[in-house]
Amino acid sequence: MSIADSTQFLCFLALSAAVLLGALGVVLLPNIVYSAFLLGGVFLAVAGLYLLLNASFVAAAQMMIYVGAVNVLILFAIMLVNKKETLAAIPGLAVRRILSGAVCAGLLGLLLRVDFTTPWALPGPESVGEGATIRIGEHLFSDYLLPFELASVLLLMAMIGAIVLARRDVFSSDVITGEGVDQGLIEKTRTPLLLEKNLPNQSVLEKTS
Amino acid sequence: MSLSPVLAFTLPTTVPLQGFLAVAAVLFCTGVWGLINSRNAVRVLMSIELMLNAVNINLMSFSSYLDGQLIRGQVFTIFVITVAAAEAAVGLAILLSLYRNRETVDMERFNLLRW
Numbered sequence: 581m582s583i584a585d586s587t588q589f590l591c592f593l594a595l596s597a598a599v600l601l602g603a604l605g606v607v608l609l610p611n612i613v614y615s616a617f618l619l620g621g622v623f624l625a626v627a628g629l630y631l632l633l634n635a636s637f638v639a640a641a642q643m644m645i646y647v648g649a650v651n652v653l654i655l656f657a658i659m660l661v662n663k664k665e666t667l668a669a670i671p672g673l674a675v676r677r678i679l680s681g682a683v684c685a686g687l688l689g690l691l692l693r694v695d696f697t698t699p700w701a702l703p704g705p706e707s708v709g710e711g712a713t714i715r716i717g718e719h720l721f722s723d724y725l726l727p728f729e730l731a732s733v734l735l736l737m738a739m740i741g742a743i744v745l746a747r748r749d750v751f752s753s754d755v756i757t758g759e760g761v762d763q764g765l766i767e768k769t770r771t772p773l774l775l776e777k778n779l780p781n782q783s784v785l786e787k788t789s
Numbered sequence: 790m791s792l793s794p795v796l797a798f799t800l801p802t803t804v805p806l807q808g809f810l811a812v813a814a815v816l817f818c819t820g821v822w823g824l825i826n827s828r829n830a831v832r833v834l835m836s837i838e839l840m841l842n843a844v845n846i847n848l849m850s851f852s853s854y855l856d857g858q859l860i861r862g863q864v865f866t867i868f869v870i871t872v873a874a875a876e877a878a879v880g881l882a883i884l885l886s887l888y889r890n891r892e893t894v895d896m897e898r899f900n901l902l903r904w
């Protein structure tokens with residue numbers, strides 16, 4: 581085993597350990613902010629695994645999109661909804677955790693069995709190595725052109741949808757009081773409509789229907 | 790003088806394909822467990838991202854080991870990353886809207902559609 585081989589193997593072991601421990605931390609840590617930062621670490625380690633697989637372009641895309649965009653978005657969401665709340669106890673939570681853990685362990689066993697017993701067609705054709713970026717570009721503009729264009733439409737739809745869903749309602753006049761809208765009304769906190777104490781009385785609903 | 794056999798290596802593939810697939814399997818199962826058991830809605834979204842990354846590792850390792858010339862797996866990974874970014878944006882917007890209306894991120898209290 582040459583130096584390059586053993587270095588690659590050690591890098592694989594270190595990156596895998598980072599991915600798996602980071603994923604466990606994301607799922608198990610009680611503080612959600614730590615989870616979000618560990619998620620960034622998991623994304624970085626996965627980008628390192630892509631580098632080991634001779635895919636520098638996808639590794640760069642992973643860094644920019646996952647670490648740079650998705651993780652920052654999740655951190656912003658945590659800051660926006662970060663209210664200390666004590667979660668109400670649920671009966672049978674421990675049983676549920678153990679049961680789902682058993683189901684997940686079974687799924688893991690199944691996947692690992694498929695992994696280690698299937699006769700993969702190895703070794704496959706020789707890898708293109710650093711020509712991967714050129715090859716991806718050829719794919720994207722020839723036989724994967726339609727999905728490429730559809731992805732742009734999907735991103736546009738997601739952008740508009742996220743803006744529409746996340747903004748506060750801005751009307752030309754307030755729907756409840758009827759007064760004209762100014763900046764103060766936009767900044768005004770709206771009463772949550774779906775809380776139990778704000779729900780309309782059941783008898784009122786029956787009377788109107 | 791020719792290079793010694795130590796330096797004359799071709800593209801090293803000593804990390805087996807099964808190793809990458811095993812890492813992806815463990816990552817996927819961790820994501821599934823977190824998806825089921827998280828009570829914070831943001832953590833549910835994070836678990837979904839973990840599962841998507843596990844699938845991406847699978848695609849990339851198959852593309853590198855079994856489809857080295859026409860790396861179609863890498864193209865698929867790029868599409869999955871695109872869809873994951875869109876999903877994260879829309880998911881977090883829905884979460885913000887829910888939080889504004891219910892003032893909680895507890896998954897157990899999002900029972901508006903329960904019969």
